[in-house]
Amino acid sequence: MLKQNNWSGTHYVHGDLCSGCITSSKTVMLEKKSLDEFLSNINKGKAVIVSVSPQSRASLGVAFGLSPLQVFKKLTTLFKALGVKAVFDTSCSRDLTLIESCYEFITRYRQCHSTTDKKSKLGLPLISSACPAWINYAEKNLGSYILPNISSVKSPQQIIGAIIKNHVCQMLYQRPEDIYHVTVMPCYDKKLEAVRDAFVFQLDAQGEKIVEVDSVLTTVELLDLIKSKSVDFASLEESPLDNLLTNLDEGNLLYGVRGSSGGYAETIFRYASKNLFGKEIVGPLNFKTIRNPNFQEVTLEVEGETVLKFALCYGLQNLKQVVKKIDSGECEYQFLEIMTCPSAGCLNGGGQIKRKPGESVRSLELKYMENVIEADPFENPIIKGLYTEWLDQPGSEKATKHMHTEYHPRVESRTSQLQNW
Numbered sequence: 001m002l003k004q005n006n007w008s009g010t011h012y013v014h015g016d017l018c019s020g021c022i023t024s025s026k027t028v029m030l031e032k033k034s035l036d037e038f039l040s041n042i043n044k045g046k047a048v049i050v051s052v053s054p055q056s057r058a059s060l061g062v063a064f065g066l067s068p069l070q071v072f073k074k075l076t077t078l079f080k081a082l083g084v085k086a087v088f089d090t091s092c093s094r095d096l097t098l099i100e101s102c103y104e105f106i107t108r109y110r111q112c113h114s115t116t117d118k119k120s121k122l123g124l125p126l127i128s129s130a131c132p133a134w135i136n137y138a139e140k141n142l143g144s145y146i147l148p149n150i151s152s153v154k155s156p157q158q159i160i161g162a163i164i165k166n167h168v169c170q171m172l173y174q175r176p177e178d179i180y181h182v183t184v185m186p187c188y189d190k191k192l193e194a195v196r197d198a199f200v201f202q203l204d205a206q207g208e209k210i211v212e213v214d215s216v217l218t219t220v221e222l223l224d225l226i227k228s229k230s231v232d233f234a235s236l237e238e239s240p241l242d243n244l245l246t247n248l249d250e251g252n253l254l255y256g257v258r259g260s261s262g263g264y265a266e267t268i269f270r271y272a273s274k275n276l277f278g279k280e281i282v283g284p285l286n287f288k289t290i291r292n293p294n295f296q297e298v299t300l301e302v303e304g305e306t307v308l309k310f311a312l313c314y315g316l317q318n319l320k321q322v323v324k325k326i327d328s329g330e331c332e333y334q335f336l337e338i339m340t341c342p343s344a345g346c347l348n349g350g351g352q353i354k355r356k357p358g359e360s361v362r363s364l365e366l367k368y369m370e371n372v373i374e375a376d377p378f379e380n381p382i383i384k385g386l387y388t389e390w391l392d393q394p395g396s397e398k399a400t401k402h403m404h405t406e407y408h409p410r411v412e413s414r415t416s417q418l419q420n421w
């Protein structure tokens with residue numbers, strides 16, 4: 001099934017370096033561990049499951065001249081030939097992340113507007129939490145004044161891990177400790193996210209420790225794997241996708257939200273406009289560039305008054321400026337989608353395949369949604385099924401237990417801080 005390699009070994013360069021992904025000895029150690037562990041666990045008799053991010057599919061799509069759907073089907077062939085049991089899609093878990101985030105925003109907004117007590121207004125702006133480099137920075141440097149503003153909803157990576165280890169394992173007649181779950185991500189920092197204590201659980205006091213995500217491969221590490229197996233990836237057969245946790249519609253096309261870093265601001269903005277102000281927005285949102293292309297805002301006006309103001313804030317410099325505004329009480333936004341990588345955020349992450357000379361981020365952005373249907377997360381039948389069968393409803397006790405997390409201030413040595421930033 002696998003053919004001999006004719007991969008050309010093209011030299012790639014990054015146009016815009018990712019400032020988000022940290023380079024520390026810990027990350028390098030985890031990088032080494034990921035690929036070796038992944039391969040060895042396939043041979044240890046564990047049921048290996050791989051969840052692939054849409055950003056990684058786009059990066060491979062550009063590198064090999066394939067659509068994201070073709071990449072996904074060929075990856076399924078590759079992984080299954082190696083012994084992987086199932087290959088899933090983090091666009092699917094991202095829809096659950098977005099739904100929980102919409103409910104969290106509405107709840108905070110209503111709390112803040114139903115009281116004159118200034119202390120209760122600390123809940124806004126709500127800040128996205130899917131970027132582990134940002135979380136790392138906030139926990140080490142900003143501590144108690146900003147952490148309560150960060151969304152408690154887990155990232156799509158951790159949410160798919162929680163679904164697999166708490167729920168899908170039962171459908172597959174597997175014990176969670178017998179499943180080895182690997183994600184493919186655009187980012188080295190996702191390795192550090194996966195090893196956070198909050199993402200380890202025990203079924204009972206005597207039970208084995210179970211992690212939501214056992215190992216993380218970056219897109220570029222997956223490319224290394226492809227090369228090491230002497231695979232002619234572009235010519236691989238295309239296998240049917242595992243639709244249990246994959247956004248695949250009846251016409252056999254992928255679907256998901258637009259937004260290179262997950263579409264948090266856009267999805268919550270649309271939901272809040274409709275549910276707080278009765279304004280359903282049809283068509284694209286009008287994001288306006290403020291200061292630089294990595295800082296954009298969108299507003300909703302009702303009867304001449306600005307009632308919603310959200311921002312996309314990408315890159316370290318923008319992030320630091322907006323944090324200062326929150327600290328001084330001058331932040332006018334109710335929601336901030338913060339990503340530490342500039343120029344398209346996660347799509348431009350440090351774990352992505354380096355672009356060829358002259359290739360722009362735009363080509364990645366176009367590839368990302370090539371033949372991918374834009375779809376409302378609330379209409380995702382897989383997620384509806386998860387709420388019906390397991391989680392009850394958004395924001396429920398069960399959803400909070402499995403889909404939310406907490407952040408804590410962390411003190412690290414000055415040397416360690418300098419290493420990381």
Ligand code: SF4
Nearest residue numbers: 020131187341346349
């Ligand atoms: S913006 Fe995305 S790719 Fe970059 S560090 Fe954050 S999560 Fe990783």
